Amino acid sequence: MQLIRVIASLSRPFVMPEPMDGYALGGALHGVLESIVIDYDPTLAGHIGIAPRKQTHDIKHYSLIPPAFSRFEQPALPGNTLEFSVLLYLDRVECAEQLADLIRHHWQTFAMKGFEAQVVSVNTRILPISLETSDLSKTPPSDVSLIFQSPMLLDKKEQVRKQGELNAPDLLRVVRSIKRKICTLQPEAAKQLGMSLRHREQTPDWIAAEEAVRAITSQESVLEKVNWQYRSRTKANPVHFYGGMGRLTYCVQVPALIYQLLVWGVWFGIGQKTSLGQGMYRLE
Numbered sequence: 001m002q003l004i005r006v007i008a009s010l011s012r013p014f015v016m017p018e019p020m021d022g023y024a025l026g027g028a029l030h031g032v033l034e035s036i037v038i039d040y041d042p043t044l045a046g047h048i049g050i051a052p053r054k055q056t057h058d059i060k061h062y063s064l065i066p067p068a069f070s071r072f073e074q075p076a077l078p079g080n081t082l083e084f085s086v087l088l089y090l091d092r093v094e095c096a097e098q099l100a101d102l103i104r105h106h107w108q109t110f111a112m113k114g115f116e117a118q119v120v121s122v123n124t125r126i127l128p129i130s131l132e133t134s135d136l137s138k139t140p141p142s143d144v145s146l147i148f149q150s151p152m153l154l155d156k157k158e159q160v161r162k163q164g165e166l167n168a169p170d171l172l173r174v175v176r177s178i179k180r181k182i183c184t185l186q187p188e189a190a191k192q193l194g195m196s197l198r199h200r201e202q203t204p205d206w207i208a209a210e211e212a213v214r215a216i217t218s219q220e221s222v223l224e225k226v227n228w229q230y231r232s233r234t235k236a237n238p239v240h241f242y243g244g245m246g247r248l249t250y251c252v253q254v255p256a257l258i259y260q261l262l263v264w265g266v267w268f269g270i271g272q273k274t275s276l277g278q279g280m281y282r283l284e
Contacts, residue, residue, distance in 0.1 A: 001129040001186070001267065002088045002096035003065075006103055010080040011118045026066035026150055026277025027230035027238075029084055032110045033064065036102050044102070047095055048088065049275075059184060061089045063269060064277035066150060082119075084277075087129070087267060089185035100124040131182075131189040131264050140259035143251045145220075145284040146174070146270075151228050151243025152279040154271040166244040168221035171213045174248070175258060178265040181274070189264065193257050209255040220249040230276060243271075243278055 037045045045051070049060035065085040086103070088096055108119040154169055154177060183190040183197045190196065194203030223246045229238035254262075262283055269279035 001131070002093040003127045003129050004086040004088070004096060004100050004103065005125045005127060006084050006086065006107075007123045007125075008082045008107065008119045009121045009123075010082055011120055013080055025084075026064050027228060027241075029066055030064050030276040031230065032107060033086065033103070035110050036106045037099070040102055040106055041098065044095055044098055048099070060275040061185065063087045063089075063267075063274050063280075065280055066277040080120075093128075096126050100126055129267060131186060131192075131267075133192050133260055134263070136256040136260065138256070140254055140256055142253050143249060144254060144259065144262060145247055145249040146262070146281040147247050147284060148245050149280045149282060150269075150278050151226050151241070151245055152223075152269075152271050152281070153241065153243040153273060166223040166225050168218035168223055168248055170218070171216040171250050171252075171254070171258075172210065174270055175210065175213060175261060177270045178261055178268055181268040182261070182264060185268070193260060195261075206257060209257040212255050213252075213258055216250055216252055216254075218248045219251045220247075222246040223248070228278070241273065241278075243273075 034050050037048070037050050048062050050062075063086075065087060067082070067084060086099065088099070104122050104124050107122045154173065179190070179195050180197065183195055194206035196202045199207075223244035226243060226245050228241050228243060230241065266281060266283060268274065269277075270281065271279040273279070
């Protein structure tokens, strides 16, 4: 995988648009990225899974990693700058230089809808990301916490919209969401843990690890339902989505294979719309 770090210099200090509550920056950044790649390099768009307008693409080989969701963890934005990342998966790593060039040369030509500050210049840096297993013989921590940097959506949009509160998912559901992404986007890494989307191709150790967390629920969780928006220059009005922000804590020592999966999961996110930067977390 390749991580493209992007630092944009702005015309004025960055301020989240009003109302701050319920706005996720990932949607606005994704709209600009999508427009640049489709307009200036449609071949690259096909390689990484950005579909032409009014079409869909089965697999997106990239994710945005935006600054933390504004109201819960204020992004560190020194001066007139905005920092975020684009992560490329699978065999699309050779496209990193090409994508970084597009971002540097064309980002300032597209305004992020709803933001007053305009991009003046852009610098990028490409960093390789390697998924390697740590020493699986080491004992994992006695509990694990997932702190969400952006809204996480595991249920259907309409189901979440009608719920007054979000139910904390059990650990197995979180694990299987991350597993699907890794098996799809990084199949060689999935093999290191013995994972597969086909049950009969999984190793006995992985099957046992999943069974060990089947009944584990989150004991100390705080999830708040938020409304975030996807903004695009092709749409007159923002598209509203929902998700949960806060912390999931599982007060149990998970198997080493499961802990390794959670460590890798920070690069993949949990649930839906992760290509837009949603469902991203840090692990404690």
